[in-house]
Amino acid sequence: MIYDLLYPLHSYFTFFNVFRYITFRTIYATITALLICFIVGPWLIRKLQNLQIGQNIRSDGPQSHLTKKGTPTMGGILIVFAVTVSTLLWANLSVIYVWLLLLVTIGYGLIGFFDDYRKFTGASSKGLSGRFRLLAEIIIALFVSIVLYMKAGFGSQITIPFLKTVLPDLGWGYVALSTFIIVGAANAVNLTDGLDGLATGPSIICFATYVLFAYFAGHIKLANYLQIPYVAGAGELAVCCGALVGATIGFLWFNSYPAEIFMGDVGSLSLGGALGAVAIITKQEILLAIVGGIFVIETFSVIFQVGYFKMTGGKRIFRMAPIHHHFELKGWAEPKVIVRFWIISILLALMAISTLKLR
Numbered sequence: 001m002i003y004d005l006l007y008p009l010h011s012y013f014t015f016f017n018v019f020r021y022i023t024f025r026t027i028y029a030t031i032t033a034l035l036i037c038f039i040v041g042p043w044l045i046r047k048l049q050n051l052q053i054g055q056n057i058r059s060d061g062p063q064s065h066l067t068k069k070g071t072p073t074m075g076g077i078l079i080v081f082a083v084t085v086s087t088l089l090w091a092n093l094s095v096i097y098v099w100l101l102l103l104v105t106i107g108y109g110l111i112g113f114f115d116d117y118r119k120f121t122g123a124s125s126k127g128l129s130g131r132f133r134l135l136a137e138i139i140i141a142l143f144v145s146i147v148l149y150m151k152a153g154f155g156s157q158i159t160i161p162f163l164k165t166v167l168p169d170l171g172w173g174y175v176a177l178s179t180f181i182i183v184g185a186a187n188a189v190n191l192t193d194g195l196d197g198l199a200t201g202p203s204i205i206c207f208a209t210y211v212l213f214a215y216f217a218g219h220i221k222l223a224n225y226l227q228i229p230y231v232a233g234a235g236e237l238a239v240c241c242g243a244l245v246g247a248t249i250g251f252l253w254f255n256s257y258p259a260e261i262f263m264g265d266v267g268s269l270s271l272g273g274a275l276g277a278v279a280i281i282t283k284q285e286i287l288l289a290i291v292g293g294i295f296v297i298e299t300f301s302v303i304f305q306v307g308y309f310k311m312t313g314g315k316r317i318f319r320m321a322p323i324h325h326h327f328e329l330k331g332w333a334e335p336k337v338i339v340r341f342w343i344i345s346i347l348l349a350l351m352a353i354s355t356l357k358l359r
Ligand code: 57M
Pocket: 055, 056, 057, 058, 060, 061, 062, 065, 068, 073, 074, 190, 191, 192, 193, 194, 195, 196, 197, 198, 255, 259, 261, 262, 263, 264, 265, 268, 302, 305, 306, 309, 316, 319, 320, 321, 322, 325
């Protein structure tokens, strides 16, 4: 909105020319989202406490979690609000990718909200039915994927990390893959969100990495120099990713150990869905498996655990899945598990960025 309102005034006041620059608007989208979290966060925590929207703790989990009972949850409302306001303020709203990303962020946030709401208002301890939730996620992801597939010039090729000339065209298969990536990323972040800040930290690192990828993809000279697909308009997603970085850093201020608030499914589904959508629009889809490697490791730890459990009639690979619980049961203090997962996430992001040159 600020771009649309103030940039045209640059012909009268040269200072307003600054609003043309994606770098400038990305920085201020980050700061705006961060400040919104700092200002609204304490109020939301008190509000959730007054409404007694507190976390129920399963008895079969790590015993250390029992002290977390009653921690306010659904803090993802703050994340979605901060991202939406900051994006509407700082992004160029004439770029369709901004609206597609907002659709996924808010749409998945609403799915998570209704899931959490049913859980914490007693309507159903399990929240929405798994099938209904998955169907809603697929519908949103499918809509976005079809719009991208039908968009002139967007194309249906995918990028293979390290291989610059291999751009397989999947045709309609691209729609299926991008739908899978959005839904998969949302549920991977959801599974990871099981310790204070464990999903928040890697989300910050992933969105910060995609600020770079979006900027490069939307810059024709840089895209050609790096030999990555040029996606006209994708640069605006750098502004959106800046808002996502600011909102997750702001949320981490309250979600860091010992957490004053959990993000709930409203936050984890929203962040994961947004991450999947950004990876697709910037045409760095497969690279998401490296950037978001922590989310991949967490998800596969569950797949292997449940599969092995069923195959062997009750044996386990890990002491408990997802893998963060395994390290807790090994005796690692919660903050140590969290910070070590953040460190791995940073290493994976650096490796992903290096693939832009190792091609
Ligand atoms: C998402 N939710 C956390 C919080 C957060 C198939 C199976 C692996 C599914 C999995 C599951 O239920 N996952 C759901 C993870 C929960 O966090 C809430 O959920 C939101 C995110 N969706 O925002 O509202 C608990 O996580 C802890 N937490 C924190 N700090 C945070 O900042 O401490 C969350 C955020 C919270 C709190 O304790 O209550 C969760 O863990 O459920 N199930 C599991 O992960 C369970 N594992 C399991 O059943 N493993 C078995 C299976 C695979 C065979 C095994 O390995 O034997 C564990 N989860 C729980 N207890 N709660 C273990 C049992």
